[in-house]
Amino acid sequence: MNIAGEIEPCLLLQRVQEVRADTLALAAPLSDEDCGAQSMADASPVKWHLAHTTWFFETFVLAAHEHRFEPFDARYRHLFNSYYDAVGSRHPRPQRGLLTRPSLADVRAYREHVDARLGALLSARSHLPPPALDLIELGLQHEQQHQELIVTDVLHLLSHNTLAPAYRTDLAVGDSAELRPLRWREFEGGGAQIGHAGAGFAFDNETPRHRVWLAPYELADRLVTNAEFEAFVAAGGYREPRWWLAEGWDWVQREGITHPLYWRDEHREFTLAGAVPRAAARPVCHLSYYEADAYARWAGARLPTEAEWEHAAAQQSCEGQLRDFDVLRPRAAPGSDEQFFGDAWEWTSSSYAAYPGFAPAAGAVGEYNGKFMVNQYVLRGGSCATPADHIRASYRNFFPAGARWQFSGLRLARSR
């Protein structure tokens, strides 16, 4: 997270304004009621996201660097703490949807208040020390992660409503791309470097950059599509234990899983535009690690490791079909786009772990990443809901093996 001195305060202020405005833009189509509901313990109400991202700035930046810090409301320290033990107690996570007070209007006022104070801090002649600038940048990166969660949590919430309401009725749903045959790309392997280095922001979990050794491997040149996954379903993939990890098979049986999370009937899927026809050429998504792994085995392949993925992705230009507020849905692979970036997160076979020499950041923000390094799997590449500046080869997303409410798909790999 060391970016000190790389950015001018005035530029940072502009970025603060842009990122904070994006968050509000995502919430704009939603009613107060939509913003208050919580569909499961792993998801949060939009209002809570709006407040917590603000709390992050207030707690880690303003409290440390304002001359005479006074909290907007001292009780928010408890209410909007997510998981920072060093900060103190917190409201029980599964009960975030019960916080009908403060109201959405109160939370918007909280945002404006903190924005103003952040602006004052950044505009002041007083020189903010580099760690303060780092924390502001971290707060922005943090808020952008929550932007993606706002999108996926809202999708999850609306999916529980038999009215199948749309988040926005004006989202682009058309799709004319043809299914491109899957081609394999070869990689020689050998010594390689992964992890972040050099200029630009990165999370602590992307560092240190380090050497790995890769055996020769191949990667598919695009993501697995709905049509391909339908073939797996049609072949009885969900009823045949031999394709599944033992724990995955238990999960399938216990939960009665028969298809990806948001598939409806034979031909439709639930999206932010409501229930729409499932497009054959679009990447399949909302898969658990178990499903991704089972599909790969059925297809005679496997998931890539995160090192294999990063080694290949680092050779691509970091473009692709990134977040577009008017789409928010993975798109079919057009032309020569290999879909490494955007569209859908790609499950890797790598358990989320510390890189050699990893050290978490000092202070409470050290709880950001390190303490989650167990029983989670790494996803790479970003999705249609990921902000563009979170799209990079070294970025590590992570979720438990059973999580499906993110835009999570897969790319096939195989050993040579």
Added chain:
Amino acid sequence: MNIAGEIEPCLLLQRVQEVRADTLALAAPLSDEDCGAQSMADASPVKWHLAHTTWFFETFVLAAHEHRFEPFDARYRHLFNSYYDAVGSRHPRPQRGLLTRPSLADVRAYREHVDARLGALLSARSHLPPPALDLIELGLQHEQQHQELIVTDVLHLLSHNTLAPAYRTDLAVGDSAELRPLRWREFEGGGAQIGHAGAGFAFDNETPRHRVWLAPYELADRLVTNAEFEAFVAAGGYREPRWWLAEGWDWVQREGITHPLYWRDEHREFTLAGAVPRAAARPVCHLSYYEADAYARWAGARLPTEAEWEHAAAQQSCEGQLRDFDVLRPRAAPGSDEQFFGDAWEWTSSSYAAYPGFAPAAGAVGEYNGKFMVNQYVLRGGSCATPADHIRASYRNFFPAGARWQFSGLRLARSR
């Protein structure tokens, strides 16, 4: 539920308007967010109460008696069905808080729409058959029951918020009554009649009126108070298994129960006015059956049976401190009021069961009461949140032994 011919349609229409207005009045102090949240599976969002009570009229009255019935929205039949298997499928109860659509405004429009059609039906020259009038009356009684649930569900919801928000900040909280010493009233027992008979509405579970035989007994002349219950707590009542039913003791240990539901610290309790001082002379409430039974045993007494209670209450005038929209909290027993009616529901030792010769109503509304007659206990007398015309000696309320979010207290009894 036979009241056919007892009421003029035009008077019934006036009553429809009054009852429906009361429901909206109860929701008025709440935000859209407040109205959408659900704090546990047993409680419902206020919006859902507003819709379901409307659904009841639409489904059981309009659909059967309108000339050309068209539903307001055909999907509501599923969304707002509570538990009527004969009506068909329903939205999962624990997920009512996820229905952010239809919005509160939509539900208000639904209410207005159905009110207008009910008005038309009652105003028309066409003579409604007596069963239709009965069903309208049942719908009103049903809605009044939900009015009480709105109050208790909102209290439960707000209690989960560490901000301790008030439902209304202008509720009367003062209390100057002195604690009156408890006196025992004697009853001779012998043959007695309980159950509803004669004019006026009653639920099917209050009938048929029938003969019982009572051994001589005594009842306290008021409810158990906070001060008395504090003595039980101070004496270690929650740590001593001998006062408890075995199942109650398991409950205390499993849930870590140490005091009534809404007690806070040593001197305060959470109410619809927020956290306020606990008044010694007010009735203790928000007790489970287990707690009421344990207290009674500790006090050298027992809970009354419902027959004992009704036999005594039938000799009282049906007055008392009934629902007052500006109070909504049990009050200390003033003067000679024996608190049989209003203030707090009184747990009886009687399991909820059919009276001899009981027959549920015909049709889907027959699911109203009968199918719940197992593993629930009868409460009598009404509470500070009960509409006045639900206050009568024969009225039977019922809840599982562990339920505490109602205004449930107790009156001591003993055998002579």
Added chain:
Amino acid sequence: MNIAGEIEPCLLLQRVQEVRADTLALAAPLSDEDCGAQSMADASPVKWHLAHTTWFFETFVLAAHEHRFEPFDARYRHLFNSYYDAVGSRHPRPQRGLLTRPSLADVRAYREHVDARLGALLSARSHLPPPALDLIELGLQHEQQHQELIVTDVLHLLSHNTLAPAYRTDLAVGDSAELRPLRWREFEGGGAQIGHAGAGFAFDNETPRHRVWLAPYELADRLVTNAEFEAFVAAGGYREPRWWLAEGWDWVQREGITHPLYWRDEHREFTLAGAVPRAAARPVCHLSYYEADAYARWAGARLPTEAEWEHAAAQQSCEGQLRDFDVLRPRAAPGSDEQFFGDAWEWTSSSYAAYPGFAPAAGAVGEYNGKFMVNQYVLRGGSCATPADHIRASYRNFFPAGARWQFSGLRLARSR
């Protein structure tokens, strides 16, 4: 439980020997392994039954009345306490099957040791005070209840084994009785007395004898049979919510219940003789309260109250097909036997509650019955596994509504 002075110590000693021998006879066909296993938290290993019944005598009789009491093993006080809080701590109930030590041989030695000391106490010239004799009698009654549990717990254990092993291969399984048409017997109702009075042992929960008022009613002259229950199953009874209590319907769906507990395929049932053909004329048993209630409703009838049952049963001679160590299975109703006694316990619609004026016994044995008086339903009449001297009109058995591993069936009732 007041029987003091009614029995001579030397006769009591003989009864001690007989009852204790019966218990061992029931365990005789079982291996050490069979005796150690526990199939669910509600059931206990046979070895535990053998030890706990012995513990009862040691703890409540020997410790109080021996001149210089020394426990056989002080640690058994904890290990074999069932639920007596006044006695102190106890081994967790669901882990009784993990007590591989003491061994079955150790427990047999414990039995012999305590038997010898009980014999010495009863043979001594010293006059035992009446309360001691009462406690010995209570211990015998207690042990006889555990005899029935040994039978039902073993059946439950063996039912989990796909080898379908028989408890005994020489049990009588033949059955030639024809199905007798069900006839209704009429009862006038009016004032009646129920509860135990007069000579002979009774549990505290059967007292005091008291007056009740009964509306006119009818009872079937025999139990419901397998053939009759098969008709309910064939008619889709388990798939139709209207026959079920709401809580019962939840239970059916959650547990996937489609037939009585031990029914196998279309024509067989699991019994202590292994899997055998289901006899049409035998009483259906191993029903939950929910199933008994649903069947009754489907049949246009209802369950009797315990007062109705007792009033009718008290007019019968207390004979019938009682426990026979070589049968242990309900038999078809022969000739004029109305099956009030033996064969299968009959669910009543009465929740288990205290009789008017009920007072539990003093001391720790006061925990015997009273503390279970919530959320359980009364069964009457005894079963094929009930010792003959537990068969009487006033005897009250009780189980939660979902319990099915007892020999529990039903008799139809209806109001006139």
Added chain:
Amino acid sequence: MNIAGEIEPCLLLQRVQEVRADTLALAAPLSDEDCGAQSMADASPVKWHLAHTTWFFETFVLAAHEHRFEPFDARYRHLFNSYYDAVGSRHPRPQRGLLTRPSLADVRAYREHVDARLGALLSARSHLPPPALDLIELGLQHEQQHQELIVTDVLHLLSHNTLAPAYRTDLAVGDSAELRPLRWREFEGGGAQIGHAGAGFAFDNETPRHRVWLAPYELADRLVTNAEFEAFVAAGGYREPRWWLAEGWDWVQREGITHPLYWRDEHREFTLAGAVPRAAARPVCHLSYYEADAYARWAGARLPTEAEWEHAAAQQSCEGQLRDFDVLRPRAAPGSDEQFFGDAWEWTSSSYAAYPGFAPAAGAVGEYNGKFMVNQYVLRGGSCATPADHIRASYRNFFPAGARWQFSGLRLARSR
């Protein structure tokens, strides 16, 4: 698992006899009851281990290679299948303790029967094909793994008994070793090879041998001791979230964990010899991954990766304090023994995953390892209960992060 042609059938027969005899020797001190009980779903009764290891030979060797195969009892195919979906259905794992039939004597007869047929197969002039020999060797390795489970499952079972019974009263418990100060050994890192290659048996999950890149690191020269872990406990380690992975902290709070699994009071621990004094210099064991990780963080270190561990261990001679039937308890590090082998399994930070190019064995035995490669962590080095020929640098044991009933401890590592 390719060992074909490496071993003579007659030598293999001798090994069959030795391994099978070792299993019986481990069961010898136990009663029939001890052998039948199951203390949790993750553990199995000893009888089940005895039968399942026999089932493995019958199902995978005899059924495939006997001329006219007839199963000993066709029903055992279902009863003693552990998790092989390709073999068919199986008895529910949590109910293995309910299989009181077949008896222990039956299972011993089953063992003898299968042993005789294996002997006949190996003695016959007919040449067994190499795959058959491989499967026999796999069966022996499999049985040896179950020998360790017998030891740990028995310890777990006996630990639930407040009598604290000893598995054997004649086990060596004395311990005079002094605590040796911990020294760090340095490793240069760079390219390295891990995984099995060359002669000798190995499981499929140890292959293929492959290249990895290691950053410079250090390892402690012995395991963490009881005394060292006591300092962590005394310092409030179990009450301080900052040492814990988030999931570990949830586990500590949910389960109320305050010390290693078998620690009793301040100075004792439960062992196969009963409750004995805890020796300061012995390795701490029966830790979860969470506890091992938290301790390491508290100590300013970390867990090693499995590659780091194997790279270091491969430089050691494969000696140490291996399984001794008269000890079965980790011993303090004597002299220069660095405890890489034996004593206690060492948690690594590596999630259990496939090596590059891994392919599971063909057929049903392919379910042996691969399908468990998710949400488990690798342990290395073997324990005091591990057969000597399972002790090698490449051996990979694996358990979920919360498992504690194995002899699992830790060695500290740090980056240079």
